[in-house]
Amino acid sequence: MTNRYAMLTIKKLNGEEAASRAPALADVLIDCVEGGASVSFMLPISRDTALDFWHGVARGVARGERILLVAEDAEEHIVGTVQIVTAQPENQPHRADIAKMLVSRRARRQGVAQRLMAAADAAAREAGKTVLVLDTVTGGDAERLYQRAGWQRVGSVPMYALMPDGALCGTTFYYKHLA
């Protein structure tokens, strides 16, 4: 079987680009939430809610508070995304959070997230960051991804959040030191 995501391009969007791609990013977010991903939103997720979220992200990118990466397929459709939140308290200038790693269901299990994580490391390094932190639903698919990418598990907090259908879920925290 050919891997259609071998032709993947990872792009860093500026604020204006992020705002103009908000509809495509909303598609990815809605698809993930409807697929059961615990990524801050509950079901049913409306298009307006998803668009508001991405316009907020675009404003954050424009202010230099976060970096937005997207993975595009050969037809320039966005199939995945991840953010590096660079704005941190003044005593943590070397730290960033990784947030909203999302891959459309149709594009999964072909290495899209792995490529996005590698690009996120590179973008974080370029921004002068040496300590990265993230959290993810305990026992979810993303845990294997992060462990493969060299992230260290810190621990988990039971009942930290809700799944999109309202069920309680634990959250596991990870960190990575960049060389």
Ligand SMILES: CC(C)(COP(=O)(O)OP(=O)(O)OC[C@H]1O[C@@H](n2cnc3c(N)ncnc32)[C@H](O)[C@@H]1OP(=O)(O)O)[C@@H](O)C(=O)NCCC(=O)NCCS
């Ligand atoms: C978690 C998530 C981002 C992973 O995205 P992905 O693009 O499918 O990730 P990858 O393709 O890099 O890896 C996923 C699996 O496919 C496998 N894989 C990668 N390339 C492959 C290929 N060419 N052929 C076969 N399998 C492959 C990986 O080994 C991995 O296997 P595993 O899950 O059994 O460990 C995606 O499932 C998702 O968006 N989930 C919903 C949102 C979410 O929970 N995000 C995390 C928030 S913290």
